Amino acid sequence: MERIGDSPLAGTLTVGNGSLKPIIAIAARTMGSKHIPSASPSLFVRLQSRRAPRPGVTVSAIWGGTLKDNEVEPTISADFLPAALTAGTYQAAPKARIAGHGLTALPEKALQQLKKGVSATKLVVPVSWWRGIQLSQVSKHMSSLIAGL
Numbered sequence: 001m002e003r004i005g006d007s008p009l010a011g012t013l014t015v016g017n018g019s020l021k022p023i024i025a026i027a028a029r030t031m032g033s034k035h036i037p038s039a040s041p042s043l044f045v046r047l048q049s050r051r052a053p054r055p056g057v058t059v060s061a062i063w064g065g066t067l068k069d070n071e072v073e074p075t076i077s078a079d080f081l082p083a084a085l086t087a088g089t090y091q092a093a094p095k096a097r098i099a100g101h102g103l104t105a106l107p108e109k110a111l112q113q114l115k116k117g118v119s120a121t122k123l124v125v126p127v128s129w130w131r132g133i134q135l136s137q138v139s140k141h142m143s144s145l146i147a148g149l
Contacts, residue, residue: 012036014037024059034058110123
């Protein structure tokens with residue numbers, strides 16, 4: 001708030017747990033935009049915005065799950081991204097770091113690296129898909145890994 005002072009607020013965006021409530025309070029006390037888009041799940045956004053209501057402040061959820069089903073996906077993946085990556089005007093960041101190979105590398109290598117702590121790092125575990133593997137097998141394996149965190 002001290003840094004914003006009397007300047008109008010150009011906009012906000014909330015990403016991550018715990019970010020919505022303080023941003024609602026900031027938007028309520030400043031001049032300018034009082035609309036807050038939030039990248040948290042939509043049910044969470046609705047509950048949080050009701051728990052911390054402020055007059056004039058609106059909150060909406062950002063949901064990217066439908067992009068593949070409308071005109072946005074081909075615009076990005078076919079029209080923009082290939083040329084931008086080739087030209088270097090768009091770069092994937094942070095650079096990927098291979099944390100191991102295959103599903104067994106998830107608990108043995110990737111999750112161990114996460115537990116030790118990483119910052120601005122994209123950990124990648126390439127998985128070779130073969131005939132006969134079922135998505136339910138992968139899902140079950142991932143659920144058990146996440147439960148072990």
